[in-house]
Amino acid sequence: MEQLPFRQVLETAEKIRTMEVRGAGHIARAAAGALRDYALVLETKSLDEFNFEMKRAAEILLNTRPTAVSLSNATWMVMRYKADDLEDARKSIVSNANRFIEDSQRAVEIIGEIGSHRINDGDMVLTHCNSMAAISVISAAFRTGKDIQVIATESRPRNQGILTIGLLEELGVPTTFIVDSAVRSFMNDVDLVVVGADVVTANGSVVNKIGTAQIALIAHEARTSFMVAAETYKFSPKTILGEPVIIEERSPEEILPNVSRYKNIRVRNPAFDVTPYQYIDLICTEVGAISPVMSYLIIKEKLGWELGK
Ligand code: RUB
Numbered sequence: 001m002e003q004l005p006f007r008q009v010l011e012t013a014e015k016i017r018t019m020e021v022r023g024a025g026h027i028a029r030a031a032a033g034a035l036r037d038y039a040l041v042l043e044t045k046s047l048d049e050f051n052f053e054m055k056r057a058a059e060i061l062l063n064t065r066p067t068a069v070s071l072s073n074a075t076w077m078v079m080r081y082k083a084d085d086l087e088d089a090r091k092s093i094v095s096n097a098n099r100f101i102e103d104s105q106r107a108v109e110i111i112g113e114i115g116s117h118r119i120n121d122g123d124m125v126l127t128h129c130n131s132m133a134a135i136s137v138i139s140a141a142f143r144t145g146k147d148i149q150v151i152a153t154e155s156r157p158r159n160q161g162i163l164t165i166g167l168l169e170e171l172g173v174p175t176t177f178i179v180d181s182a183v184r185s186f187m188n189d190v191d192l193v194v195v196g197a198d199v200v201t202a203n204g205s206v207v208n209k210i211g212t213a214q215i216a217l218i219a220h221e222a223r224t225s226f227m228v229a230a231e232t233y234k235f236s237p238k239t240i241l242g243e244p245v246i247i248e249e250r251s252p253e254e255i256l257p258n259v260s261r262y263k264n265i266r267v268r269n270p271a272f273d274v275t276p277y278q279y280i281d282l283i284c285t286e287v288g289a290i291s292p293v294m295s296y297l298i299i300k301e302k303l304g305w306e307l308g309k
Pocket of ligand 1: 130132134196
């Protein structure tokens with residue numbers, strides 16, 4: 001039987017795996033918080049043993065969902081410590097984790113402020129899935145008194161759109177809820193699409209909830225602006241070396257219950273897709289709104305990763 005503190009790491013991992021905790025920002029903060037809480041109570045005989053235990057916990061959290069780079073960036077930021085003794089190591093992890101959690105929450109607010117300038121009075125904004133960064137943009141525009149409306153998609157198969165309309169309802173933003181396949185029917189009424197991101201690659205392409213790429217294509221056809229709201233820890237350092245982003249494929253049962261009844265049917269359920277940078281007008285980060293082709297700069301200047309390092 002695992003010790004209680006380690007069980008708590010396993011519990012957080014399970015919540016992420018089963019999507020009780022979901023969305024790239026929430027996942028990252030939950031992992032950082034779990035590492036901090038584990039570090040706070042972990043009793044070991046030596047620094048080496050402490051380091052080993054912390055790495056084991058980090059690995060477990062990292063293996064929960066494969067796509068969101070926020071998870072590996074958060075883990076990397078928390079685990080980036082050098083310590084001469086155990087108490088030093090403990091303190092560093094706690095302060096790294098607290099800093100990450102605070103900065104990431106603040107980043108979402110700043111993105112809201114910056115992104116809201118792109119929304120005009122009277123605009124119709126379309127959003128997909130449930131992104132805290134995208135909702136922050138919408139709510140900041142609404143708070144400043146802009147008369148805006150939102151179209152929110154259902155976001156099958158997990159229906160994260162219901163979470164989005166719940167938040168928009170609380171904020172009082174007039175919202176229309178549609179099925180994913182109705183996006184083209186409404187695109188001519190839309191002034192701006194705002195979505196979040198699980199990953200931004202070095203060339204500015206964006207991995208986000210399945211269906212995002214189709215929406216971008218439809219927006220492109222209708223000449224509607226397409227904006228991504230993404231904190232800098234959603235940018236993927238490894239993509240500068242051309243490493244592909246793993247697209248999570250979830251259980252067929254999410255789409256087709258009793259799938260085993262069908263002998264000749266194969267169900268595919270990718271959770272995310274890639275929107276090529278050519279379809280993205282702007283990526284709004286906490287350090288400013290950038291053109292997608294500037295993404296490498298974020299990886300280099302903000303995350304500190306460079307070719308050859
Ligand atoms: C969530 C999703 C969100 C991004 C950004 O997918 O695709 O758009 O994670 O969210 P899932 P946020 O529900 O499968 O985790 O801006 O909140 O980080």
